[in-house]
Amino acid sequence: TLDQRRESLDPTETLAHTLTDGRGDQVMVGDKPRHVVSYMQDFLFTPDQARTPVGALSGGERGRLMLARALARPSNLIVLDEPTNDLDLETLDLLQDMLADYPGTVLLVSHDRDFLDRVVTSVIVSEGNGQWREYAGGYSDIAAQRSPESQAQPTKRKSAPAPEQRAERKPERLKLTFKDQHALKTLPDEIAALESAIATLEKRIADPDFYSRDPDGFARVSADLGAKQDALEAAETEWLRLEMLREEIEAG
Template identity: 50%
Template sequence: SLTVQRKDRVALVGPNGVGKTTLIKTLLGEQAPDRGSVKLGTNLQIAVFDQGRTRLDPNLSLWEALTSDPTMAVSGRSDQIMVRGTPKHVVGYLKDFLFAEEQMRAPVRALSGGEKARLLLARLMAQESNLLILDEPTNDLDIETLDLLQDVLADYDGTVLLVSHDRDFLDRVATTTIALEPGGQATVYAGGWSDYQAQKPNLSGKKAGKQATKQSTTSTKVPTPEMKTSDVKPALSFTEKHRLEALPAEIARIESEIGKLEELLGQPTLFTEHPVKFQKATALLIERQEALAMAEAQWLELEEKSGG
C-alpha cells in the first residue's frame, strides 16, 4: 500500500520487464488490477512525458508546434501562449527551453533528439497539470536536456511519477523509490537511488559492510561508517537494524554533499554572476542540513534502542 501526496516525486525502479510500466498504467486506470484497488485524488490533471508515443508533426515549425496545438491555450495575441495562466511570448518561452531565436521557423523534423524532447517538455509545461508521468525519460538525452529536465521537475508544482535507470537522475529527483523485484515484490523506500541502496536489506550482510567502508567521513560528532553496528541487540526490528547499519554511510554522503554545496556557495562571484544557481544551492543546502539532522536523530534513536 502506498499513498502518494501532492508534490511527491515517486520513482519506480527494477529490471526490465518487472512491471514498472504496467504499474503506472494500473495507477492511471489504463489497466485494471487483478487484486487491490487504486484511488485517485480529485481534480487530477495528468501529463505524460512520453518521447516514444507522443508524436510531433515533423512539418510544423517550432513556433507552430506550440501555438497550433489545440490543447495549448493561446492568449489573445498570436505570439503569446498561456503558461499557468500567464501570457508568455513564444520566443521567450522557447528560449527557456534552450532554443535560439533563429530556430523558431525551423521545422520539427530538423530538430535533434534532445531538442525534440525539450519541445515536448515545453508543451507539457504550458499545459495545466498536477501529475506528471515520465517513463524512462532520460534514455538518449544529451547533458543539457537532462539538466533542463531536472530544473523543470524541481520547479514543477505537481506530483511526479518517474521510471528511470539513471541513478544520478533518480538521486536528484526522487523523494520516494519503489523497488520492484521479479516475483511480484514491491518495496517502498524514502529517497532516491542511493537512499534505496543504503536502506535495502542485504541478506548476505557482506555487501552492506563493504559498501559502508567505501565511504569516508570528515565528521567527528556523528558515527563513522567504520563504526560497527553488527553486534546490534535484538530490541531492533529487522528493518530498524538494517536502517541503523545503513545510516552511517548515508550521513557521510549527506555531509559530503553539504561540503560540496558550501564550497560552491563560498565562491565570491556566484551570487552576482549566477543568482539562480546561488538560490538553488542555498535551498538545497538547507534541505540537506535538515536531512542530516534527521538522519543523525534517527541514528541516535536507533542506537539507543539497540542498547549501544
C-alpha cells in the same frame, strides 16, 4: 504523459506553432500567458528559431521541445517511462532542472541510478514475490535503509519487522546546471546589448525639444528606458550570483 517518442510532432510546423497550437504568439504556462519566444528561451532555444520547422531540429532540440510543450500544459502529474533514454547531456540537465521545479507529482520509471538520486524524493522497488516497498530518498539511500537480514534475504517477510530507520541524505554537492552554464556564457553579451540600448535611449531623452515635439514618443522612450535599466540590473545581479557560485564550486 510526455510523448518521449516524439510521434505527435509535426515536422512541417514551426517551433512557435507547435508550442502555441497556432493560437497567436502566446503560450499558456499553467494558467499564465507567456510570450512564446520568452518561453522558448527557458528551454535554450534562440529567438530566431521560432520559425524553424520541427523537421530541421536536432534530436536533442526535439526532446527539449517535447519537454517545453508538456510542462506548459495544466497538470499536477507527469508520468515518464525511462526519460533519460536518447537524451543529450544538455536536455538531460534541463530535464533535471525542470522536474525539480515542477509543482506537481512526477512518477517515473528509470534504470538510471544517478538520475534517480538527483530527481526523486522516494523510490518504489520490487522486493520479489509480488512485493513492492517504498524507500525515502534516491536510489543510493535504499541500501542504508534495508536491514542486513533483508539484504541477505530480500524476499523473506518478517512477522514482526523492526521500525524502519531512514538514512539521512547526504547534502548534494554544489554544481552549475546546464542553464547556469548557458547563462554565464550569454549574460555578458546580453548586458553589453542592454548597455548599448540604454545609451541610445538616454541620448534621445536628452534632446531638449523631444518632449515638446512628440509627447507620446517621449513617454514611450522613457518607459522603454526604464524597462531596459531594470533588465540590466537583473542581468548584472544574476551574472554576479552565478560567477560567485562558480568560484565557490571551483574552490571546492
